[in-house]
Amino acid sequence: MNVEKEYIKLIFGLKLKQARTNKNLSLFGLAKLTELSKSYLNEIEKGKKYPKTDKIILLAEKLEVSYDHMVSLKLDNNLAPIGEILKSGILKEIPLDIFGIQENDLIDIIANAPAKVNAFISTIIEIAQHYNLTRESFFLAALRSYQEAHNNYFEDLEQKVLDFSKAFQININTKISIEDLTAVLTEEYGYTIQEIVFSEQEELGDLRSIYVPKSKTLLLSLDIDEQQKAFILAKEIAYNYLEITERLYTFSWIKFKNFDEVLNNFYASYFAGALLIPRKQLVSELNLFLAKSDPKPQEMIQLMSQFNVSPxxxxxxxxxxxxxxxxxxxxxxxxxxxxxxxxxxxxxxxxxxxxxxxxxxxxxxxxxxxxxxxxxxxxxxxxxxxxxxxxxxxxxxxxxxxxxxxxxxxxxxxxxxxxxxxxxxxxxxxxxxxxxxxxxxxxxxxxxxxxxxxxxxxxxxxxxxxxxxxxxxxxxxxxxxxxxxxxxxxxxx
Incomplete structure (x- = not known):
């Protein structure tokens, strides 16, 4: 069985905690019984440390369980659901860190009520399967929650756009041209940009661009308009300026390998939007629009047209x-x-x-x-x-x-x-x-x-x-x- 080292530590910690609670021992009591420090035992139970052989023998003896039981990766029935979760790798799929949750905290919650938590997780999975929700759907739902938690405003990315415009002397108070975006990619980042007919290949019909990292070649579909081209170029600038390496290579996306790609795709898109629609200018234009007593639909369309972007x-x-x-x-x-x-x-x-x-x-x-x-x-x-x-x-x-x-x-x-x-x-x-x-x-x-x-x-x-x-x-x-x-x-x- 190929189980990651950290999960071996987690499984051992769960077994130790189960054996201790079965003996009605507190951590303090086990520390006195084994003459091991309470903090050390706590680190083991949380899956942060794996004891040496002599310590395992000592723990097994004091807890009256066999050494083989303690080092086995097989969990008792009431802990088996946790083992399945750990082996499935689902916790690696959940972007816990962006919500400020530590994996060990979640493991601790699961360990305290394994049957109930497993039933809850199984229910979520069953609902997801019933409604045909994919792995990508899960990632995108997590991203939406992340955006909503920040009111969809990210000051650091807004500042990065200002820093970029100053460093590259790009005037963001005027509509940014395709020529300016192209020049940054080719002259600063060594890109080769080629336009080809994607629609000749039926499978590529929905794509607008492909980036080839080995040769730094950006392939653009001839079917895209100027606004789409501007966004794609601005997004490529974002990947480079923000020094993002784990990224998607097609627009639109085909699949995500992990949540980092989803998050980085969002960061690059946010940067591109903030570059093409500068915050200061948009706020000014919106104030003028909102002050009108009876604006006409065409006035909103005209407002949008001041920026080189799609609706x-x-x-x-x-x-x-x-x-x-x-x-x-x-x-x-x-x-x-x-x-x-x-x-x-x-x-x-x-x-x-x-x-x-x-x-x-x-x-x-x-x-x-x-x-x-x-x-x-x-x-x-x-x-x-x-x-x-x-x-x-x-x-x-x-x-x-x-x-x-x-x-x-x-x-x-x-x-x-x-x-x-x-x-x-x-x-x-x-x-x-x-x-x-x-x-x-x-x-x-x-x-x-x-x-x-x-x-x-x-x-x-x-x-x-x-x-x-x-x-x-x-x-x-x-x-x-x-x-x-x-x-x-x-x-x-």
Whole structure:
């Protein structure tokens, strides 16, 4: 059996702790019995140290267990679940460190109630399998939690962008050109950049770039527009300037080998967004926009066009700036995808800053609310044949009563043929938010009661409904059944 050394130490520590507790001994008591220090024994039990043979013999003798039992990698039935977790390597997959959790702390929690914790972990795994959640889904969920924990604002990366612009004399107060980005990569970092037709290979149809590290060659698809090219080049600069080595080599990504690649991909993307949309300039432009009493959709599109970025990059940048500079911390970000002619819409990306979780992705193939502005912009983009359709509305979520001002842009999906996508940012409406948005009470902004999915929505007489509220009906039926059951319980008690 090939088990890492640290896990051998952990397993021995678990067995020692089990043997000690079986004898009703405290660490203090075992220390007196063996004349070993309490701190040393504690280090062993936590899996930080592995005792020498003579110490194992001494411990086995005092605890009245065999030497072979102590050094065996086989755990008793009640600890077996921990062994399976350790051998599976799942703890290596969980990015505990970014949440400030030590692996040994988690092992200690598991050791104190192995059966219950194992049942919990097994349940999580079963749910993940039931909903077809992949390893990548797990990594991306962990990344979202990391972003949300920091309000999606990272001061160190913002400063790195300023340091870079000064070191390379890049004027970030003007729209950065492809030529400037290319020059940095070729002259400073020794890149060779070639443009080729990826679409000639069907399997490469969704890719926009490939980086070949051995020759420092960046292959760019001829199908990408200037904004996509700018983002890819800025991201490559980020990988080099931030000295990131564990990275992805394709855009978009194919698979992640580990969480470090996920996190580094995010860091590079954040840097690229902050470079192409400088914080100071965006704050200034947003202040001008928010001061308007009746802004028109075209004015938001014009604001976006001041930066050499796609609508998605612009909306992503809003999720960095609004919480930090405008103190608007109840925000969601959504990216929806839709194939022309289909009746389905899929959430491909989401982010919720703070704890407001509406709307949210649903893995049960339910129909997202057709009253969402995220859906409506896609519908109108097709109907009006516009390359970029922007709109906004105030959405009041029927289940929670929360109201959000939601901005949404629909464009062609650059990665999928005959597909459109919408990018949306929703901002929770509060008294403080209303003071910043001068146009929030303007009657030109549509107001709409919305749900999350049709199957769970209680909105009456909804003409846009794509499916009956089957999940809601089932919930109500079960609640009514429970009421009747309780009446019988009372009657026959």
């Amino acid at each position: 998605e990059s612009f909306y992503q940048r809003l999720t960095n700036i609004l919480p930090k500079d405008f103190l608007l911390k109840n925000i969601f970000f959504l990216r929806l995808s839709h194939k022309i002619g289909a009746d389905t819409y899929q959430i491909k990306k989401e982010l919720h800053i703070t704890n407001q979780q509406e709307p949210h992705a649903n893995e049960m193939n339910e129909h997202y609310c057709r009253r969402w502005i995220s859906v409506k912009t896609i519908v109108e983009s097709i109907k009006q044949n516009k390359s970029h359709f922007f709109d906004a509305q105030i959405s009041r979520y029927e289940n929670s009563g929360n109201e959000f001002l939601v901005f949404s842009s629909a464009t062609e999906d650059p990665f999928k043929k005959d597909c459109l996508r919408s990018i949306s940012v929703g901002i929770l409406i509060t008294p403080g938010m209303k003071k910043k948005f001068k146009f929030i009470d303007n009657k030109s902004i549509k107001k709409q009661i919305v749900g999350v999915t049709c199957e769970t929505c209680a909105v009456k007489n909804c003409e846009e409904r794509a499916s009956p509220p089957v999940q809601l009906d089932l919930k109500i039926r079960n609640e009514n059944t429970e009421i009747i059951v309780q009446k019988y319980m009372a009657k026959f008690s």
